[in-house]
Amino acid sequence: MFKGITGNVLVLGLVSFFTDVSSEMIYPLLPLFLTGQLGAGPAFLGAIEGVAESTASLLKLLSGIVSDRVRRRKRLVLIGYSISSLMRPLIGSAASPLAVLLIRTGDRVGKGIRTSPRDALIADSVEPSLRGKAYGFHRSMDHAGALVGPLVATFLLAYFVTDLRYLFWLAGIPGLVAVLLIVWKVNETGHTPLPKTGLQLVALPPGRLRRYLLILFLFTLGNSSDAFLLLKAGAVGTPSYRLPLLWAFFHLVKMLSSMPFGALSDRIGRRSVIVAGWCVYAVSYLGFGLARSEWQIWLLFAVYGLFFGLTEGAEKAYLADMAESGQRGSAFGWYNFAVGVGALPASLIFGGIWQYEGNVAPFIFGASLAGVAAAALLLLVKAPAAAGKEIS
Structure with missing residues (x-):
């Protein structure tokens, strides 16, 4: 069943699992926090997501191009996950809607930096005939984290935590686990970089x-x-x-x-x-x-x-x-x-x-x-x- 799930694919799947647990502990509660505690309106919530996701989209393109021109894709993956894991729990300290906008954008900056190099690293880490299975496994782990995160948040709010801010800080723990997995368990794949020419964004x-x-x-x-x-x-x-x-x-x-x-x-x-x-x-x-x-x-x-x-x-x-x-x-x-x-x-x-x-x-x-x-x-x-x- 797990033939073709190499060490890198397995670890990167676990990284996505813990990252999504962290993210989904916060994301479903963010509208309530913004409107209930910080006094933002629905329009500002839409602006936050629009700015954050647009920033991530552009950086996914840039980081993908850069990753072909450096020897170590893992470094970009680590930087991206580290930025997100550092920024995400800071929502617990936000005192204004503008602060949430900046923190959420910082989180998506990390996602933009890591996503394309990570996907390329998975392709480099598995036999071509098993790529579908490898990417399917990775997405399964991602969805598993998205399933577990809200359940963990619900459990903590029901029995241990009364303030959303404390919950947001606790969401940093699985994010830290994800970063440590990259540092200790993800290996480079012998990628040969392209010459460091212009980025050719229009091509x-x-x-x-x-x-x-x-x-x-x-x-x-x-x-x-x-x-x-x-x-x-x-x-x-x-x-x-x-x-x-x-x-x-x-x-x-x-x-x-x-x-x-x-x-x-x-x-x-x-x-x-x-x-x-x-x-x-x-x-x-x-x-x-x-x-x-x-x-x-x-x-x-x-x-x-x-x-x-x-x-x-x-x-x-x-x-x-x-x-x-x-x-x-x-x-x-x-x-x-x-x-x-x-x-x-x-x-x-x-x-x-x-x-x-x-x-x-x-x-x-x-x-x-x-x-x-x-x-x-x-x-x-x-x-x-x-x-x-x-x-x-």
Whole structure:
């Protein structure tokens, strides 16, 4: 079952697990802290997330390019995780909404620095024929942390902690564990750096890799914030006290499906699994648009979770298969940049359609873009004959 899960892949999976435990102990409670204790409004909350995620998207591109030009990817990974682990618990000391903005942005700076070099390090650490499984395992551990974090926070608030600030400080402990794992257990992979030339920020990767990234961006324009799904759940009558349980169930499905479907992409081909995932996304979004009862929402969250299992590992493995070995950091930088930059207009478009056309039309829009992207991937991007091999 764990064939191909090398030492680096295992440790980086654990690093993501502990980092997400730390992050998800804070993130679900941040809106309450901002509005209840610091007096911020919903608009400022949106500004915080917009600034933070935009900063992370740009840095993912820059760090990916830089990681191809330095000998030690691990150093960038360590710096990124260290910054996030240091900044995140400082929210416990914030006295104003502006302070939260600065701290949250600092946290995302760390994420921007670490993500692309880490993804390239995983590709360097595993056989090409097992990349789907490796990335699926990594995403499973990430989702496991996202499941455990809110449960830990709930337990601490119920029995030990009465002030959110103390909880935020305690969230620094799993972040510290993640950093120590990188220092002690992650190994370099013998990466040969490219010449230290200009960063060439305007140059997308050529050929089918460029087409793949553009199609991913197109799909992302229809992939809005999952907060809208929770809004839909409330609109059909799901009680507020069951929303956290629904969210935990969603992460459980993602956790259980990521590694098996990633491994499936190693056997039957990445493109087929990605297309299947985008089709599942289209079906689930159509379902959300038409849903009228709570049991339908629970079923649709299960289907939607399978979309993540099908695509998250396979998309990254497909990218690694197509990228030249010395340019994987840059390729992952562009991948993370395309997904991150597309997320903001996706949510703005979705929210605008919802406001003016009701809560069915935006889901039809998202499903339609997913269908177009799936067709474009089949028609415009050739699949490698085998994992890790190129078609000339």
